[in-house]
Amino acid sequence: MIAPDERPVLRFAPSPNGYLHLGHAYSALFNARLARELGGRLLLRIEDIDPQRSKPEFEAAILEDLEWLGVEWDGPVRRQSEHFADYELALERLSAAGIVYPCFCTRGEIAAAIEGRTNWPRDPDGQPFYPGTCKGLSDQDRERRVASGRHAAMRIDVIAALGRGQDRLGWCEFYEGAEPRDVNAEPSIWGDAVIGRKDVPTSYHLAVVVDDALQGVTDVARGMDLFNATSLHRLLQHLLDLPAPRYHHHRLLNDDGGRKLAKSASSQTLRDLRQQGVSAQDVRRELGFA
Numbered sequence: 001m002i003a004p005d006e007r008p009v010l011r012f013a014p015s016p017n018g019y020l021h022l023g024h025a026y027s028a029l030f031n032a033r034l035a036r037e038l039g040g041r042l043l044l045r046i047e048d049i050d051p052q053r054s055k056p057e058f059e060a061a062i063l064e065d066l067e068w069l070g071v072e073w074d075g076p077v078r079r080q081s082e083h084f085a086d087y088e089l090a091l092e093r094l095s096a097a098g099i100v101y102p103c104f105c106t107r108g109e110i111a112a113a114i115e116g117r118t119n120w121p122r123d124p125d126g127q128p129f130y131p132g133t134c135k136g137l138s139d140q141d142r143e144r145r146v147a148s149g150r151h152a153a154m155r156i157d158v159i160a161a162l163g164r165g166q167d168r169l170g171w172c173e174f175y176e177g178a179e180p181r182d183v184n185a186e187p188s189i190w191g192d193a194v195i196g197r198k199d200v201p202t203s204y205h206l207a208v209v210v211d212d213a214l215q216g217v218t219d220v221a222r223g224m225d226l227f228n229a230t231s232l233h234r235l236l237q238h239l240l241d242l243p244a245p246r247y248h249h250h251r252l253l254n255d256d257g258g259r260k261l262a263k264s265a266s267s268q269t270l271r272d273l274r275q276q277g278v279s280a281q282d283v284r285r286e287l288g289f290a
């Protein structure tokens, strides 16, 4: 018997900026099955930090689609937009440690700064590495920019952060039935990533790390598309003294998933399928969760 407070904690964490599609269904069902197998709890977190793209109607649709799919979660839903104070606190801590700095640059200014530089490095999202323009600004220069009405994002100084003493940063990876393996984190692949946006006092990376810790998440199961993000998440966890969950980066849906359900199955929304008469049982069977 696992004591209640030692039960593994998993989460499904969709962003309400569109309707759930088969790829989300796969991730939700994967989490639900893993929670069942581990005797754990499954939490639902709504990642709605983006004020422009997040819509209440998408959140309502997420809850409805998950119920239709038969995915049940434990406890209240955590909505990130209601917890900006938690992320701000984490940012302040990193600022106090001298490993983040305000960056006033626009995308255009960054593009201009690196123009003509061949083979300029890019992060896993395809964005150019930040060239460091604002890194060495004096307090006076910063004040001048603020006074002229410019907003600042907060960037992590990845070189300084990596100098903060851990011998080795890595994580334990489980991958769909394979033996667990140790993976080395390589946060420097992100350059000086934004961890606080200009419009909200966090970024996806910081909010996820803070929430996973506050919610006691022990097992993060999410798509392979976020594998590289885990390197940065491990660095932030280390800097903020947060525990490291285990990670399971599951496959992404492509031709071998949902083939019978639709032609471009992985981008088909669950409500489209429902309207076409596809049942939740069909979806579960097709994705291998019958």
Ligand code: GLU
Pocket: 013, 014, 015, 047, 208, 221, 222, 226
């Ligand atoms: N909110 C992210 C998404 O919808 C998932 C984040 C995560 O699982 O860490 O892609």
